Amino acid sequence: MVGAVLVQGDEIVGRGWHRQVGGPHAEVExxxxxxxxxxxxxxxxxxEPCSHHGRTxxxxxxxxxxxxxxxxxxxxxxxxxxxxxxxxxxxxxxxDVQVGQVGPLAxxxxxxxxxxxxxxxxxxxxxxxxxxxxxDGRIATASGQSQWISSPAGRRWALAxxxxxxxxxxxxxxxxxxxxxxxxxxxxxxxxxxxxxxDRRLRISPAARLFTVSESGGATLIYAERDDPEARRALxxxxxxxIVLPSVEPGAVLADLFARxxxxxxxxxxxxxxxxxxxxxxxxxxxxxxxxxxxGGQGAPGPLGGAGFQxxxxxxxxxxxxxxxxxxxxxxxxILTGYRNGCLPDLFKSVGA
Numbered sequence: 001m002v003g004a005v006l007v008q009g010d011e012i013v014g015r016g017w018h019r020q021v022g023g024p025h026a027e028v029e030x031x032x033x034x035x036x037x038x039x040x041x042x043x044x045x046x047x048e049p050c051s052h053h054g055r056t057x058x059x060x061x062x063x064x065x066x067x068x069x070x071x072x073x074x075x076x077x078x079x080x081x082x083x084x085x086x087x088x089x090x091x092x093x094x095x096d097v098q099v100g101q102v103g104p105l106a107x108x109x110x111x112x113x114x115x116x117x118x119x120x121x122x123x124x125x126x127x128x129x130x131x132x133x134x135x136d137g138r139i140a141t142a143s144g145q146s147q148w149i150s151s152p153a154g155r156r157w158a159l160a161x162x163x164x165x166x167x168x169x170x171x172x173x174x175x176x177x178x179x180x181x182x183x184x185x186x187x188x189x190x191x192x193x194x195x196x197x198x199d200r201r202l203r204i205s206p207a208a209r210l211f212t213v214s215e216s217g218g219a220t221l222i223y224a225e226r227d228d229p230e231a232r233r234a235l236x237x238x239x240x241x242x243i244v245l246p247s248v249e250p251g252a253v254l255a256d257l258f259a260r261x262x263x264x265x266x267x268x269x270x271x272x273x274x275x276x277x278x279x280x281x282x283x284x285x286x287x288x289x290x291x292x293x294x295x296g297g298q299g300a301p302g303p304l305g306g307a308g309f310q311x312x313x314x315x316x317x318x319x320x321x322x323x324x325x326x327x328x329x330x331x332x333x334x335i336l337t338g339y340r341n342g343c344l345p346d347l348f349k350s351v352g353a
Contacts, residue, residue, distance in 0.1 A: 001112050004030040004045040006038055006068075013037040020190050025050065027059040031066050039067035046109040048077040048099070051086040060089040070096040074109035075351040078120040100352045110347050115165070118284050118343070119263040121350050124254040126264045127282055129274050130161055131303040132289040132333075139271065142299035144177065153326040154289040154333040158268075159186050161287060165266040167194035167221075167257065171273040172203055179209045182268075192218030194262055198273060200225045200248050204235070211238040221257075223248045250282035275306030278316055284343050286318060289326075290334040317341040 004026035006014035014037065016029025024032075027049050031038050049059040049071070063071065071090055076099060077083060087097050100106045110117060118126035132150040133139050140146035148155065162168050168182050175197060182195045195210055195218065202224040210220065220240040225248050232242045245252050257265065267277055277283045288303075309315045318338030326333045 001116075002026040002045065002047045004043060006030050006034045006041045006043055008037060008041045013041060025059045028062055031062060034066075040069050042070040042072060043068050044072045046074045046112065048073050048075070048082055048084070049086040049090065050077065050079075050082050051089050058086075058089075060086045063090060064093040064095065068095060070098070072098045073100075074106040075100055078117060078351055107344075107348060110344070110351060114284070114339075114344065114347060115264040117347050117351060119258070121347065124251075124258050124282070125166065125262050126284050127250075127254070127267060127277060128161065128165065128265070128285040128287055129267045129277055129283050130158065130287040130289075131268070131274060132158070132291065133303055134291055134293040134295040136294050136296060137302050138295040138297070138300040139303050140301050141295055142297035147178070149291050149293060149295075150289045151291065151326065151332040154291065154335075156186070157289065157326060157333075157335060159184070160188060161266050162193060163189035165193070165264040166262045167196050167265045169196040169198070169253075169265050169267045169269065169273075171269045172197060172199040172201075173272060174268070174270045175199075175204055175208055175210070177270075180268075181212075182210045194218055194257075195220045196253070196257065196265070197222045198248050198253065198269070199223065202226060202228050202231050202242065206234045206238050211240065219260075221260075223253050223256075250277045250280045254282055271301050271303055271305030275304045275308065278304055279306055279308065281316075281340075283316075284340050286336075286338050286340075288336040290336055292332065292334075320344055 002018040002025065004016045005012055014030040014034025016026045016033055018026045027043065027045055030043070034041065043063060049063055051058050051060045077086065087099065090097050115126035131139055132154060134149055139149065150158065163184050163186055170180065170182065174180065184193050197204060199222050202222070204222060222235060222240055222242045224242055224244050225246070227244045235242055243256060245256070254265070267273060319341050321336065321338040324335050326335060
């Protein structure tokens with residue numbers, strides 16, 4: 001997500017932003033908006049102009065051709081196809097280039113694109129763990145009832161998160177218990193997204209509700225530890241792809257997803273799936289809908305299963321914890337978000353923000 005502004009003196013002469021994958025980049029949009037007034041202007045842009053031929057021609061070449069005098073960018077692009085080469089090309093053409101000298105705006109730009117930057121720097125998709133829970137930390141009652149802990153506003157917030165990520169991931173336990181659709185419904189993003197199921201023993205039924213929405217497109221990927229040719233054929237008829245791994249664990253699944261072009265994953269699993277991502281360290285953000293409910297019950301599950309951490313010193317800590325209330329006339333659920341300890345500082349450092 002990139003924005004660009006062209007300035008002559010104290011006047012903005014052009015604006016642009018990157019509207020969709022494969023479409024014109026922000027710099028090109030701003031140059032078109034400015035026309036001849038771009039010559040001699042200063043370009044302010046949130047990300048280093050690209051220097052390679054991808055889905056579009058190099059933006060650095062367009063900036064040079066337009067006669068831009070100065071470029072101020074929030075940070076470097078860690079994509080190995082760019083990674084400073086865009087700045088080098090601009091400087092070689094005699095353009096004054098400043099990077100990471102815009103104070104808080106540089107950090108704001110990193111936050112805007114933290115998923116893209118995480119994937120580029122770590123070589124795996126950025127991972128958000130998301131769940132809804134009661135005020136006393138339960139994700140279901142002792143009898144297993146979980147719909148609905150969150151409010152309607154909370155459910156819309158959760159659906160919007162799906163459209164901010166390339167893929168939504170859950171475990172077979174959630175599929176068997178809740179029969180979710182795992183689809184995008186708000187029309188906020190281009191394309192249907194990818195659905196990912198962790199199903200070691202390949203127990204998913206071709207009649208699962210998530211397959212009824214597969215006609216809208218998008219891949220359905222099922223990760224298993226055993227192959228079953230008959231089950232594979234039945235799932236293939238539902239346009240699902242079965243990937244057999246020696247071990248269905250977060251690191252291996254994320255590596256395969258990254259190889260398939262997935263750069264961000266929203267984990268909407270049960271406690272076992274969330275626990276496995278937590279203890280493996282394969283997560284970057286936590287997003288929680290905390291509803292004003294008290295469920296109680298010794299057998300009511302919490303959001304994080306598995307063995308957990310045995311010592312407090314080893315527990316996963318979050319940075320940049322924020323809280324906000326949903327709703328205007330009648331605020332209801334409390335949304336909590338935080339990042340894996342060191343996630344943002346490491347990104348700021350790696351891209352020169």
